[in-house]
Amino acid sequence: MTQIAEVLSQPVTKKRGRKPKGERPMTAAERAKASRDRRRFPMEGYSGKPISVMLSGDAHMALNDLITIYSDKSQKEIIDLALIHLLKSQPVT
Numbered sequence: 001m002t003q004i005a006e007v008l009s010q011p012v013t014k015k016r017g018r019k020p021k022g023e024r025p026m027t028a029a030e031r032a033k034a035s036r037d038r039r040r041f042p043m044e045g046y047s048g049k050p051i052s053v054m055l056s057g058d059a060h061m062a063l064n065d066l067i068t069i070y071s072d073k074s075q076k077e078i079i080d081l082a083l084i085h086l087l088k089s090q091p092v093t
Contacts, residue, residue, distance in 0.1 A: 020026070026034070055063065066078045073081075 063075065067075065070078055
């Protein structure tokens with residue numbers, strides 16, 4: 001009985017670090033692939049193509065006006081919608 005009491009009185013040590021998402025920790029190759037995929041496809045439905053542009057004054061003011069009108073959307077979503085709308089409004093040749 002004293003042996004059981006000794007075992008129960010010992011502090012329980014937790015394993016360090018985060019618990020793995022699956023049944024086992026990922027290998028280095030699996031972590032690298034997951035990192036590449038997150039960079040390539042940051043959000044579902046998007047190709048993940050990063051762009052950097054400098055807007056003209058008029059375009060910047062227009063974007064600000066659209067942000068005011070569509071306050072529930074981000075700049076990225078507004079630019080996406082504007083590009084898609086512009087493409088669809090072109091006549092088919």
